[in-house]
Amino acid sequence: MRWTKKDLLGMKDLSADEIRLILDTADSFMEVSTREIKKVPTLRGKTVVNLFFEASTRTRTSFEIAAKRLSADAVNISASASSVVKGETLIDTARNLEAMNPDIIVIRHSAAGSPHILARCVKQSIINAGDGAHEHPTQALLDMMTIRQKKGKIAGLKIAIIGDIAHSRVARSNIHGLNAMGAKVAVGGPATMMPREIERLGVTVHHNIADTIRGADIIMMLRVQIERKAICLFPSLREYAKFFCLDRDRIRNAKEDVIIMHPGPINRGVEISPEVADGPYSVILDQVANGVAVRMALLYLLAGGSS
Amino acid sequence: MKLLLKGGRIIDPLRKIDKIADLLVDGGKVVRIETNIEDPGADIYDAGGMWIVPGLIDMHTHLREPGYEYKESIRTGCEAAVAGGFTAVACMPNTNPVNDTRSVTEYIIRQAALAGIARVYPVAAATRGSEGRVLSEFGDLKEAGAVAFSDDGKPVVDSAVMRYAMEYAASFGALVISHCEDATLSADGLMNEGRISTELGLKGIPSIAEDIPVARDIAIAEYTGTSVHIAHVSTAGAVRIIREAKKRGVRVTAETAPHYFSLSDEALREFDTNLKMNPPLRSTEDVAAMKEALRDGTIDVIATDHAPHSSIEKDVEFEYAANGIIGLETSLALSLNLVREGVLSPADLVRKMSSNPAAVLGVRGGTLGIGAEADITVIDPNRPWTVDVRIFRSKSRNSPFNGWKMEGKAVLTIVGGAIKYKEG
Numbered sequence: 001m002r003w004t005k006k007d008l009l010g011m012k013d014l015s016a017d018e019i020r021l022i023l024d025t026a027d028s029f030m031e032v033s034t035r036e037i038k039k040v041p042t043l044r045g046k047t048v049v050n051l052f053f054e055a056s057t058r059t060r061t062s063f064e065i066a067a068k069r070l071s072a073d074a075v076n077i078s079a080s081a082s083s084v085v086k087g088e089t090l091i092d093t094a095r096n097l098e099a100m101n102p103d104i105i106v107i108r109h110s111a112a113g114s115p116h117i118l119a120r121c122v123k124q125s126i127i128n129a130g131d132g133a134h135e136h137p138t139q140a141l142l143d144m145m146t147i148r149q150k151k152g153k154i155a156g157l158k159i160a161i162i163g164d165i166a167h168s169r170v171a172r173s174n175i176h177g178l179n180a181m182g183a184k185v186a187v188g189g190p191a192t193m194m195p196r197e198i199e200r201l202g203v204t205v206h207h208n209i210a211d212t213i214r215g216a217d218i219i220m221m222l223r224v225q226i227e228r229k230a231i232c233l234f235p236s237l238r239e240y241a242k243f244f245c246l247d248r249d250r251i252r253n254a255k256e257d258v259i260i261m262h263p264g265p266i267n268r269g270v271e272i273s274p275e276v277a278d279g280p281y282s283v284i285l286d287q288v289a290n291g292v293a294v295r296m297a298l299l300y301l302l303a304g305g306s307s
Numbered sequence: 308m309k310l311l312l313k314g315g316r317i318i319d320p321l322r323k324i325d326k327i328a329d330l331l332v333d334g335g336k337v338v339r340i341e342t343n344i345e346d347p348g349a350d351i352y353d354a355g356g357m358w359i360v361p362g363l364i365d366m367h368t369h370l371r372e373p374g375y376e377y378k379e380s381i382r383t384g385c386e387a388a389v390a391g392g393f394t395a396v397a398c399m400p401n402t403n404p405v406n407d408t409r410s411v412t413e414y415i416i417r418q419a420a421l422a423g424i425a426r427v428y429p430v431a432a433a434t435r436g437s438e439g440r441v442l443s444e445f446g447d448l449k450e451a452g453a454v455a456f457s458d459d460g461k462p463v464v465d466s467a468v469m470r471y472a473m474e475y476a477a478s479f480g481a482l483v484i485s486h487c488e489d490a491t492l493s494a495d496g497l498m499n500e501g502r503i504s505t506e507l508g509l510k511g512i513p514s515i516a517e518d519i520p521v522a523r524d525i526a527i528a529e530y531t532g533t534s535v536h537i538a539h540v541s542t543a544g545a546v547r548i549i550r551e552a553k554k555r556g557v558r559v560t561a562e563t564a565p566h567y568f569s570l571s572d573e574a575l576r577e578f579d580t581n582l583k584m585n586p587p588l589r590s591t592e593d594v595a596a597m598k599e600a601l602r603d604g605t606i607d608v609i610a611t612d613h614a615p616h617s618s619i620e621k622d623v624e625f626e627y628a629a630n631g632i633i634g635l636e637t638s639l640a641l642s643l644n645l646v647r648e649g650v651l652s653p654a655d656l657v658r659k660m661s662s663n664p665a666a667v668l669g670v671r672g673g674t675l676g677i678g679a680e681a682d683i684t685v686i687d688p689n690r691p692w693t694v695d696v697r698i699f700r701s702k703s704r705n706s707p708f709n710g711w712k713m714e715g716k717a718v719l720t721i722v723g724g725a726i727k728y729k730e731g
Contacts, residue, residue, distance in 0.1 A: 012506070089623055111624035112508045113578030132626070133508030169508055195505035196513075 003301040007126040010135035011176035025297035043072035047102040066295035098122040125302040140173035142291040155182030163222025166195040188212025247273040315354030320654040321674040332681040335724030362394025362682030366664040367610035374403025379615040385424035386700035387635040389728035392717025394682040395426035401460040407432035407443040457484035492516035518544035534558035541586040543596035562608035565641035568597040580628035615703030643715035685719035
């Protein structure tokens with residue numbers, strides 16, 4: 001099949017075939033990163049703008065490396081998200097960038113829907129690198145690539161996602177993508193972290209870690225956003241860790257060959273214990289490595305390549 | 308100048324009239340309603356196939372003047388009003404400065420008189436600066452022409468202040484209009500909380516943020532024996548609470564806006580900021596509850612909550628966009644859908660858009676009595692048209708209904724016997 005979409009805005013818009021195409025393309029790019037000369041000329045002469053309105057180290061670096069390994073020129077822009085202090089609207093910023101004629105704009109923004117505004121007003125391809133609590137499709141794709149790598153398939157697997165689902169774009173994108181690929185998703189955490197009617201996105205909902213991970217092939221732990229504590233989602237980090245930290249004991253409720261994932265950055269001792277993060281079940285660093293391949297695949301497909 | 312409306316369907320629910328007849332206006336008054344009036348001295352308007360109804364009254368409009376004239380002015384707001392069939396509007400006090408003093412109220416009335424288009428009834432702030440602490444001067448404001456008191460746009464958080472506002476208003480025979488929102492529950496909220504907000508990752512505004520203060524204000528009205536009007540009802544829960552209170556005889560009236568019975572949060576999937584408002588578009592169940600509440604009389608009034616904003620406030624990220632949509636030029640057509648759906652009879656529609664708002668605010672109009680001021684709207688209930696915000700009289704363009712195919716329109720709007728709008 002051929003890629004036909006102008007933009008990658010969210011996993012909700014992708015069919016199983018499109019997801020497979022991205023993952024297959026990413027698999028084929030894996031090898032490039034292991035060469036001694038880690039560069040192919042595929043996107044020579046193309047320009048990728050990384051427009052980041054929100055702090056990011058991992059994702060921005062990953063996009064930058066992906067672009068460079070494909071010989072594209074990558075430009076990084078860090079901007080302030082607040083339209084009030086910035087003085088220039090997102091639409092004006094976008095039109096200015098458009099006038100410089102890049103090929104792909106990667107955007108991260110704290111306000112949900114910002115990539116959609118961009119996609120509507122410029123002709124360039126837009127990649128959503130995370131918009132508020134809405135979607136983070138490249139993270140879901142690298143997670144799914146990792147799952148397929150480790151388990152050989154996605155369909156039929158049971159995936160447990162634990163943590164602050166309400167504020168997690170990673171959770172939303174994974175729920176859409178994993179459901180499209182035929183996996184079963186369970187989400188878990190205190191009810192204050194479960195967004196209303198989340199079950200209608202096609203997941204089962206649990207309020208303790210044992211029930212959530214029972215029989216799971218994959219456990220995805222989400223970062224507890226410590227700065228959100230102020231709004232009373234949970235009483236203390238101590239209590240959160242006591243009931244929701246993934247430690248060696250709790251893993252026993254999952255399948256024996258379970259793998260542990262985390263989108264990072266991790267809070268050691270809060271949502272995940274150090275021995276689990278560094279232990280044999282953990283594939284956290286494989287996720288990061290796969291992130292580069294997935295982003296290479298997307299840049300390639302959106303720049304007009306076919307698999 | 309005499310004006311003779313020929314052969315229209317005259318609908319006046321207060322006087323229980325619903326018949327084909329002619330209506331003669333002379334000297335700014337309705338002077339005759341009979342079949343086959345002949346008057347060679349009168350201008351004749353052929354109203355065949357049309358409805359002739361008491362002038363529509365919008366009891367919830369934001370005219371933005373003084374202070375935000377780039378969004379709307381009293382003149383453009385009034386032009387939009389008469390184009391939408393409204394002969395009178397009540398304008399909310401969240402201007403700059405806030406309408407909490409006689410001088411602002413008088414300024415609004417003077418500007419409206421200068422414009423000379425529609426009747427304008429200022430609603431003054433319930434508290435000074437709409438800050439929710441000190442009552443504004445209800446007596447003086449009422450003398451100056453304020454018809455009601457409200458901190459619309461901002462809820463009165465302090466229950467004691469709300470109690471005093473309602474009691475103090477009652478001593479002056481004045482009405483308090485309550486914007487019911489528990490700001491602690493709605494904090495940072497961007498849309499209705501439910502499946503769609505969960506999908507979009509937008510902070511939700513739960514229905515209970517409306518239900519709880521509705522229950523509070525009804526409890527205050529009942530306890531103090533005063534009355535209260537609930538603005539822009541959007542939730543099934545608020546409807547249940549109001550219905551039950553009315554059954555017990557509590558003096559509560561309520562309004563909803565056309566968007567709350569025409570659109571649900573399902574429409575929000577594309578992050579269109581023209582769908583962002585407060586209260587937010589609710590679930591399909593809430594939409595059904597609005598219709599039922601209009602049908603059974605729980606909700607007395609259809610008001611527009613016309614809230615003009617410029618592209619500066621709307622062409623931004625959804626999170627940063629201002630709340631509100633314009634409504635004066637679409638309200639009647641959307642409400643006529645309820646007649647076609649069998650929710651309201653034509654007479655019910657006239658009650659909700661004319662007689663009831665007149666009664667709630669205690670202003671003239673709402674009926675076509677002989678000798679009454681000739682505030683009249685002629686409606687072609689079947690005229691097809693397509694919403695095009697570019698040709699709206701309002702200064703602002705923030706309507707989610709742009710491009711909608713409509714059926715039914717005001718074709719002639721008469722204020723005090725003078726034609727203020729005529730459809731070409």
